Amino acid sequence: WSWGNRLLWDYDTSQDEDIYQAYELVRRAGVTVFDTADSYGTLDLNGRAEILLGEFERRYQKELAKNMAPWWDLSGDPSVAARPQQVATKFAAYPWRITRQSIVTAAEESLKRLNQPKLAIAQAHWSTANYQPLQEGAIWEGLADVYDAGLCEAVGVSNYGPRQLRKVAARMQERQVPLATAQIQYSLLTYEAALPMRE
Template sequence: MVLMIKHESFQPGIGVGTWAWGNRFLWNYNSLSDDSTLYTTFNTAISLGLNFFDTADSYGTGNLNGRSELLLGRFVSQLSQNQVQQLTLATKLAPFPWRFKHGYRKAFYSSKSRLQGHLARVQLHSSTARYAPYQEGFLIDALAQLVYDKHVNSLGISNVGPKGLGKIYRRLAMKGVRLASVQVQFSLLTYNQALQREMILVSRALGIEVLAYSPLALGILSLSSPS
């Protein structure tokens, strides 16, 4: 699940996360037994009116890399054109060091192809500011170019703090590209609530949608409390 605070109204909404789709290590994914359940889950989400889906090019473990995008693309292709038009599919592209050198075109088109063309938003999966600050601007510029050239509608960032967020927002604004969303881990168990509150305030001031990932702390918050 992904909780959303939309920039137009700052009303909360719910999106669908697809991290578990193809992930053997953490989520015990098994293609034979899980794919039909995931398809049912996807259709249930659609029937409930959920229209935002979050995936990543790194989702799917080992040789299942890209599986989440692949399944999502497959499921979306079964919908009517009218239903597809209501959806926003967002992927996250990993900040691999070679992408700093070669850019994002190849990765972007691989993701778009797995998603059968239905890709509305690209997000930088995580900030590199802490370990390779010199790379971040290039990575952001490469993603911004995809928006600028109209290959994709919108751009987001993930795993960044409020200062980094402001910096990226300003860099993009100078290029005439709007930062649509920021995706951060945010649940009642998030250790630094003050920092997350600051994220929300900064995002609100800049008109950026907040996507709260792992809102149930990977399911821990859904366990019933001991009596």
């Protein structure tokens, strides 16, 4: 989430070529799934991570096509590295996103930045249940609407606790929308989620 973030990561556009080199390396290694958010980037660079993912994928596929075997080479299946990227993007619960349509609009804007027709997963970035409970329902309905509109393969949530996860799972089941992911913060810096498992 550092792509486009000047405030925390001192990003500037002169780093884009280095970032592309890292992107190309993981793509050639077979990585196809990328997690991002419409809020990754700061101020005038808001959404920059999605823009870069879109630009990088187009460049990568173009470079890959130049180096592919000729059509008459029937030696096997295309490489995993040639498969298109799958993007899971999170929609920030900005205070002005208070309607379900605002989530659909956010998905459409993400797809424009990515320059692709569909998201792998459309996700709620965080729960608003503790400070703006009415917004929570609009976000859930908006995610389901994104799925119903054919703009994503599945939906997901991020930074949800067990109680809210059960509620959103029940609602998505009612709407017959696949809830595919539930991201939690877990790393060397934030390992609190695993503490109850020690017992």
